[in-house]
Amino acid sequence: MEILYVIVMTVLMGYEAHVPNSTIPRNAPVNKCGLDKSPIKVVYEGEAKIETYPWLGTLFYATRDRKYSTSVILVAQQIVIGSAMDIDRLPKNDFRSRTRVVLGHNCTRPGIKIRDYSYHPHFNKASYSSLAIIQLETNFRSNGIGVHGPGCSAPSRFLDYAHHKGWVTNNLLRIGRPTITRYSRNEIILRRTLSNVQRFGPCDPEETKQELFTDRTSVQQYPTNKFQRASYNFTVFANMEYSCVIFRVFHFYQRDVIRDLPYIHLNRWCKALEPICYSLQFLQIDFSVEIWFRESVTYHVAAYGREVKLIDMKKVIARVNQRKPLVEYTIMVEENFKTLLHISEVLTDERISKALSERFKEPMKFTHWEYVGATGKGDSYLSEVIRIKIYGDANGITKHVQVILKSIPKNLCRRLTYRSDEFFQNEINFYQHVLPGLLEFEASKNISEPFDHHTKLFFAYSDGINDVICLEDVSLENFTSAVRQDGIDYEHCKMILKTLAKYHSLSFAMRDQRPDDFDRLSDFVFETYYDPRLWNWYRKFFKRICGIAIDAVEKEYPNTIYVEKIKKFAVPEERYKDMVRATRDKKNCVISHGDSWTNNFLFKYNNNVPIATKIIDFQLCRCASPILDVCFVFSACTEQKLRTEYYDKLIDYYYEVLSERITELGSDPKKIYSYDTYMMELKKYSYFGLLFSFESTPMIILSPDDAINMEMAGDQKRDIDDFWTLTPIKTKEGRLREANNVVHCVDKGYI
Template structure:
């Protein structure tokens, strides 16, 4: 990281923390691993200062949008940066106010945000660094067990409940949310995303050659033909009555877990909201379950969906809204069936990303404008091909048997 970037980071942090009367600020830049920031730069900073005569220490994560270029404009990444800034600076405070009005717990499954910057095509979010508090990403090669799945589903249920309650009680405010979350289906990003899904489906189909399961390969080929149209309908919410602000990127690396002394997860935080968009809550739920489970966990699908809906209903009632009015159980079940096929398509990309070999070090996300897909992130082939196939085949067999594809 160059001196110019460090200087800019110090300026942003001073602007934010001095407004909170934190003075005599000092900064250190620890050498944390910040790999994987393909769509944004991640910078860790430890800072200290004096507030009301008391010394304060902060460990923060600065999330900085890539330098704006024609390629980034073409990809529409500015939309994603603006979306995430809006979520932390406006949506979360609105939900916090709603919780205070109803005297209930706010949405807590998200990093604390100290402040945001959006000016001169700069998009900056200053978040609490959760690494020192013991939060970490789940092992990318292992499916989430039921404990992990339930924690995330409860978090999504609470997020969706705040959306539905606001939409129910303050519809004018809700409709102002997501100003940056519309129109993704018209962007080059959408075309590249669809191309990537189609190529990953082809990649999986190749694995089925000589494995005596032609029925699954044929199901995948039929799904490939539908991906573009079904994705477009999902993003424009065609015929979707129950839409909310979605997370939109529900794969392994976007959840940080804290573990107790028995190494069981007891808290989860959802990160990376730049793919946020308006849509069905079950588009997130189906995506998360199919991306992060194996066949073993999917055998508990009915239990997991019921847990999600019960959590959603409890929070809606706490917030003063009627679950049957906002999002009936029957609508929840139907929505899972509707969005499961898209989740299956995305699962081919998510699991490939989990089993990828080392990504080309020189990979730049802007290369996708020229290549027409994001496959450069995935490198060549997969590690542990048989384990990769067993994982993906188990999910596909389950989905075929259930009639999702």
């Protein structure tokens, strides 16, 4: 703890100083890559010079006749932390505009402007050991910052802020979310910006310089001893930066001051059903202001913004779920909401108008779009995903469709590393060719319940550079995701298997009755994961996840047959060849989903019971045995308790639905895929689900805060192991989730 004490004391024991001639410290040599310039190896209490450790810096506030400074430490590309007491002492009339931060990597460079600041929740006026977080206007790039370990061998021992790391991380993740401060029973303060760190507490003078609007309403009711209720609706819009919105209620008559003060309460509301209402990434967020009073009340609201700006929504969208804050304050003119070319150059007005016309079955002209929200961080590694509304005009009548728009990553390194173009091509082929072909075959039959467990394609384009796929948003039909970190229950698992059985039955029947047509459809999809050409792409990462699986079993089932089995089984190159063989077996093939984990099923609920489901994300679809989908459901979606109680029952249930549907489609399941064949393939290929779960389980149990960051520098292809830097699972629950998959396969004789 001596090292932590030294550096943190440099920050906490900030100082007020008069600097006669300059707002920056004395000139210092430019350090290279954050190298340790100190000759000492043991750091004792005392002063640390900022030019020695380039993540150290100084914050300056200058007036006409005085200059103030305090020490800060860089902890993220746009975030420094410093003494809350020192920051609180500085004048707040123009604090943001006058303050600059200089970091020791190059003390001669101009200071960096700051965007906002926020105090640690434990800070008070008498505190000498609380921090403030300061958000910089632009990135400061240094390979020597010591948050998760500095670069170029710079010693991480100089910055260990474990006690505050969670606070800093949460501040970055919560950018864009409203904050509510209850100042008293009759006063509430709301803040909401898309680009600034969250702030709480009273408004400072700089926050209230520019007024957006005010409103004042008085209510008089009949005299009563009971509290009465009034309500007022208030909406915040994403195209404004609300630095401070003050809601205040007080007595209408002065004589009432001595009586009970009115009470004010702020509630979030929206028209949609849960859990959509929990999202904070909509273009507008609606609040209901509830006021409780006796005889009379005056309600006053004053909204302020440091600047009224339209936000560059593309940049907001691209970073809304990333740990890196949203720094660009580019003014976006209204015309930018009338085009989608900044998302993909293939999204021309003509193409969108054509898609709208086909959707509404009448001539339509695209007019504008509206941003609705984004998916959670960690929900899509291969693409950039947003939710928008697309508007069109038909003879003066405006219509719109809400869609999920998936675009190929603009970051070239990310696109090449994850081979995004292949996955986009595969999924687009599925929606444009395979699914229509299967549904056309089904439509020729008299089916009681046609397969409708899919989302509708609105628009798609693929050229390997500007790929985009646009699907209608089924959240409007109250479909939502299950929590991916939790194993699904019996009802969810039963519904997933039923849906897969109905989907697989289309391939079985079509291959039986129209084999040439089925072969043409199957040619549209190709293997995107397990193929000899991809071994070098996957090799290092496959070795990593095999090691994580072994570690989990060793820790949870030490000195057992399971440890012996997993060590013999988890041999990367041999098992990868087995995965290739499984995907190439076409004897009983269907066009499978390929990635049947929890996140790729959306559910509709009635009293918390799933009543319908949709399958999404066909980027990994392949032509192979249906068992590859079935076994992965059990490895990726379920936990050991459910498998112990219901595995055999659920396995039989899948086949019952499959055989019924094949029969209804006009084929004989006993001839084309008998129960014995099904059970033989289950035993033969269940290892596939186990191996695939080596990758999926560590991903599934990641919390949203820990999900892999997709920021990649450069324009060259990298090894995926450089980014999917998974480590042995830290929690017992997580290790059991991994190890019990092995236990299940060993007990069933699958490995």
